[in-house]
Amino acid sequence: MRLRRWLTLGLLAAAIASGWSIWMRAHPDDGGVLLARPDYVLRDFEVVSLDKQGKEAFTLLGPELQRNPADRTLALATPRFLVPDREGRYWDVRAQRGLVPADGSRIELHDDVLATSPPQAPPPTRIATDHLALDLNRNLASTSADVTITRPGLTMQGKGLEADFDHQQVSLLSQVRTRYVPQH
Known part of the structure; x- marks a missing residue:
């Protein structure tokens, strides 16, 4: 009879411990936020952001956007930004992934970043890098x-860049190498 009592108490303790463990996993200590999953996901989306004057600041398109509830950042999969210049022509900016911090102050683009100037604004310009920070305000x-x-006819390589989309100005910051091939 003693063995049965000890076995029952042992099984009861194991059941309580496993129940408590499951409950703790379902109710984390950080304000109830589950850190492993986004609190919302957008798929095949298009977002048009307006500036303070109600004009289009940029359009964002992509297959997936996820919001992290812990730090309120947005993760973007293969984002595409259409950024209008002051004439209303669009720069096309693409990357493999992007990140928007909680304050929305900038957008960090990573991996195979490519920015293409508006086709209506000669000369056609293509900017390629692995990382680009956009201040869309x-x-x-x-x-x-x-x-x-x-x-056309010109390739410039360097380290660091500053670009002003409104004025169609692009500056390389250091270690600049230029190759010019005259067009015939």
């Missing part, structure tokens, strides 16, 4: 990474 872009800029 001021239509500026910057990076400290390696950059390649191509235009």
Whole structure:
């Protein structure tokens, strides 16, 4: 009879411990936020953001956007930004992934970043890098990474970039190499 009592108490303790463990996993200590999953996901989305004057600041398209509830950041899969210049022509900016911090102050693009100037604004310009930070409130872009800029007959490579989409101005910051091939 004693063995049965000890066995029953042992099984009861094991059941309580496993129940408590399951309950703790379902109710984390950080304010009830489950850190492993986003609190919302958008798929095949298009977002048009307006500035303070009600004009289009940018359009964001992509297959998936996820919001992290812990730090309120947005993770973007293969985002595409259409950024209008002051004439209403669009720069096309793409990347493999992007991140928007909680304050929405900028957008960090990573992996195979490609920015293409508006087709109506010659000369056609293509900017390629691995990382690009976009300040869409001021239509500026910057990076400290390696950059390649191509235009018809011209290839420039350097480290670091500052770009002003409104004024169609792009500057490489250091280690600049240029190759010019005259067009015939």
